[in-house]
Amino acid sequence: MKRELRLALLLLGTFLAAYFIPFGSPKVQGAISEAFLMLQEYAREHVLTCLVPALFIAGGIAVFVSQAAVIRYLGYRAKKALAYGVASVSGTVLAVCSCTVLPLFAGIYKRGAGLGPAVAFLYSGPAINILAIILTARVLGPSLGLARAIGAVLFSIAIGLAMHLIFRKEEQEKAEQALAAPEPPRPTRPLWKTAVLFALMIAVLVFANWGRPGTVTVVLADGSSVSGIRAGEEADRVLLKLPDTGEIVPVAKAEIARNEYAPSAYTTLWRWRYAVAGMFLLALLSLLPFWMGKGEGKAWVRSTWDYAKLILPYLFGGVLVAGFLLGRPGREALIPARWIESAVGGNSWASCAVASLSGALMYFATLTEVPILQGLVGAGMGQGPALALLLAGPALSLPSMLVIRRILGTKKTFAYIFLVCIAATLAGKLYGTVVGP
Secondary structure, three states: OHHHHHHHHHHHHHHHHHHHOOOOOHHHHHHHHHHHHHHHHHHHHHHHHHHHHHHHHHHHHHHHOOHHHHHHHHOOOOOHHHHHHHHHOHHHOOOOOOOOHHHHHHHHHHOOOOHHHHHHHHHHHHHOOHHHHHHHHHHHOHHHHHHHHHHHHHHHHHHHHHHHHHOHHHHHHHHHHHHHOOOOOOOOOOHHHHHHHHHHHHHHHHHHOOOOOOEEEEEEOOOOEEEEEEEEEOOOEEEEEOOOOOOEEEEEHHHEEEEEEOOOHHHHHHHOHHHHHHHHHHHHHHHHHHHOOHHHHHHHHHHHHHHHHHHHHHHHHHHHHHHHHHOOOOOOOOOOHHHHHHHOEEOOHHHHHHHHHHHHHOOOOOOOHHHHHHHHHHOOEOHHHHHHHHHHOOOOOHHHHHHHHHHHOHHHHHHHHHHHHHHHHHHHHHHHHHHOO
16 A cells, blocks of 8 residues: 555656646756756766775675674674774775765664664764865864864764664664574685675775875966865866965866876875775685685675665665755756855854755765855855754765665654754854854
């Protein structure tokens, strides 16, 4: 009956949209264009280097990692300090967005991790991205960068604990069922070999997504150059923060002849990131025939495909909807940017709440929240709403909400969204009161 009702509502919604949406309007046509351009941008920049490795890691968790081990360290009865400690700092290693973290979250949750530690990991993965925090501090100020780092770590633990307490009865029943179920036979492969396989997969994910160096000299087509800190990237321009004045200067991509980065180990890693990731991938592929049985390999591929079917339709659909409503960074879609800009001025409770909710709905690819925020601050956004958006935005997005609902169900998903928005609003209001406009 529920399935028939959902189908009826889907058909009704499709009919109403087809009947009433003015597709001939330039505004709507622009929003549709933004939706597909955003999906294309996501496919080109995130699917192969972020999402595919994350799906294989999630599939590997289901095949290579003992359910008993996951329950022991991350389950309902696990030591809280260890479980939440590991989950809350995971983002310092995984430079992923709110969508790429979803396969990893699904993998550990379905393998037996408790709701609290799994949610702490879900929040911290994109929120405690060390590169994004450094960029925030360099572009928007050290105090905002520090507040973002502290808030992200504390909130990952607090939100995880809150979810655990709210749904503790369900979690206890889930844990008892998992402990009562017979453990399937595990491979005889030593633990250290499994650890090496996962380390290689994580290395592929990390190095394939190595962030650009912060300090850059942009050489223009006419031979002139501009040096500064890379403050982010929009659809058709790069933003630079000048070191002397602190001014944010937009540089059109069409005018850029090349980018020059100061020599350093970090720059070298970035230039050779795909080669380094490829070396780790080759090492992984060379070990698999010797360390993994044929049956395990088939189970791994099958598990990875199961996660892809679970996540990708909702993820791609959510990216389309987010692009249709909000557009890419620096571009406007159906919802005018001025609506958000006018609602987040000052440091009131309302402006902090609007900032947290807007950030939760927006899709932020890794590091794109900084240029968006810079534009909002320039339009009058207060410091409190700025922090609220930074704490809610990277950890949530409309696409991720759809996938989280698929994994956790409607009730737990709404509870998670509510906790993130409330925590971000409270932190933003406190920060805005302390530091002022």
